[in-house]
Amino acid sequence: QQxxxxxxxxxxxxxxGISIINCxxxxxxxxxxxxxxxxxxKGPALLIAIRPDVSEKKEGRFTISFNKSAKQxxxxxxxxxxxxxxxxxxxxxxxxxxxxxxxxxxxTHLIIQP
Amino acid sequence: xxxxSQSPSNKVTEKGKDVELRCDPISGHTALYWYRxxxxxxLEFLIYFQGNSAPDKSGxxxxxxxAERTGGSVSTLTIQRTQQEDSAVYxxxxxxxxxxxxxxxxxxxxxxx
Numbered sequence: 001q002q003x004x005x006x007x008x009x010x011x012x013x014x015x016x017g018i019s020i021i022n023c024x025x026x027x028x029x030x031x032x033x034x035x036x037x038x039x040x041x042k043g044p045a046l047l048i049a050i051r052p053d054v055s056e057k058k059e060g061r062f063t064i065s066f067n068k069s070a071k072q073x074x075x076x077x078x079x080x081x082x083x084x085x086x087x088x089x090x091x092x093x094x095x096x097x098x099x100x101x102x103x104x105x106x107x108t109h110l111i112i113q114p
Numbered sequence: 115x116x117x118x119s120q121s122p123s124n125k126v127t128e129k130g131k132d133v134e135l136r137c138d139p140i141s142g143h144t145a146l147y148w149y150r151x152x153x154x155x156x157l158e159f160l161i162y163f164q165g166n167s168a169p170d171k172s173g174x175x176x177x178x179x180x181a182e183r184t185g186g187s188v189s190t191l192t193i194q195r196t197q198q199e200d201s202a203v204y205x206x207x208x209x210x211x212x213x214x215x216x217x218x219x220x221x222x223x224x225x226x227x
Contacts, residue, residue, distance in 0.1 A: 043207075102216060105156075
């Protein structure tokens with residue numbers, strides 16, 4: 001059972017454009033939703049995270065939008081740059097208890113064309 | 115400051131051999147996690163430590179896998195009698211507390227021939 005579904009699998013955006021990646025989750029007990037950026041040969045790097053008590057969080061060019069009723073959240077990258085080309089993963093966790101780690105989406109391969 | 119470090123960065127081993135992977139978390143981080151990343155399965159959670167204790171080991175793929183953490187710091191993931199399906203990148207992450215963000219190391223790429 002895939003608890004976090006991520007789309008699209010791959011995305012090509014022109015430099016300066018907005019990149020949008022979407023995720024949907026099934027487990028309503030999830031209460032922590034981070035996004036990770038991964039470059040080839042490197043470990044995932046924490047970009048930004050949100051908790052379900054807010055609907056949006058912005059850090060620099062990165063924004064998470066969260067819709068609790070729809071069980072969906074998305075990452076927006078404004079003014080996308082070639083250096084943003086990487087694989088992005090959404091994830092979810094029950095941070096308030098339990099013994100599980102993050103449940104990840106399958107990833108989105110983002111290419112920013114100059 | 116120093117991030118999560120893992121060693122070795124690459125490991126090639128023959129089928130049937132045992133391997134030991136090491137993780138040094140960020141200093142002061144009480145929570146430590148092991149994940150596995152492969153093309154077919156994506157990123158999978160394996161085990162979580164709070165201090166030296168792992169409350170739930172059910173995420174480990176088989177009884178050939180074991181993990182321990184000592185002194186609330188270094189952790190080792192051991193795979194006995196390695197199989198070709200164990201080939202993957204093994205990632206370690208740590209966080210100040212379970213409810214806070216997890217920071218990943220660079221991973222150990224394991225190849226079983």
